Amino acid sequence: MKFEQILSVQDWLPFDKILDNGIIKLKNSSYIKILKIYPINYNLKSELEKEAILNSYKSFIKSYNFNLQILIQSRKEDLSIHLKLLNQNHLYQNIKEKYIEYINSLNQNKKSSSKNFFIIIKKTTESANNLENVIVQSLQEEFFKIKELLSRCGNIVSEYTKESEVEEILFSFLNSRIFLEK
Numbered sequence: 001m002k003f004e005q006i007l008s009v010q011d012w013l014p015f016d017k018i019l020d021n022g023i024i025k026l027k028n029s030s031y032i033k034i035l036k037i038y039p040i041n042y043n044l045k046s047e048l049e050k051e052a053i054l055n056s057y058k059s060f061i062k063s064y065n066f067n068l069q070i071l072i073q074s075r076k077e078d079l080s081i082h083l084k085l086l087n088q089n090h091l092y093q094n095i096k097e098k099y100i101e102y103i104n105s106l107n108q109n110k111k112s113s114s115k116n117f118f119i120i121i122k123k124t125t126e127s128a129n130n131l132e133n134v135i136v137q138s139l140q141e142e143f144f145k146i147k148e149l150l151s152r153c154g155n156i157v158s159e160y161t162k163e164s165e166v167e168e169i170l171f172s173f174l175n176s177r178i179f180l181e182k
Helices: 047-063 080-088 093-108 132-151 163-174 176-181
Strands: 015-018 024-026 030-038 067-076 113-124 156-159
Touching (some): 015 163, 030 132, 067 163, 113 132
Antiparallel strands (some): 030 113, 067 113
16 A cells, blocks of 8 residues: 655745745755835836936846846735725815725726735855855845845835744735735
């Protein structure tokens, strides 16, 4: 008789541990760092600003020479709290009613969503001699490089440094269906 080994969720997940600085060690001895990008509204910029942003972004694309992944996460938004606050305000009643009608139609059609933008940088150990602190330092340097280059485009780049923050973002990545249906 042959028995099948049942894997637990922990066996299935590729994560080994989360280090003190928010860097994630994977089971294959690679390391990743998750960065959150707060984008600009490109459409609101003048033509001259748009050209400068594109040139800065080209510099960013040309200058990175490490593994990175860009991830966009959409999340359905519940606008009921926003509508409740609007209804409490009695100024500009006519405009407010039309706006509330518009927001209600967005909410009913599930077209209201927000997007989160992330960059995930990865460092793979080339040999067993690579010390964890050297890899962590390298990931930190890459973070600062990305932060500098994307700030030239007008974006804000932040890092996750606390274990609870990293766990929350990993949960949102792995359970995207939950966040899409909210």
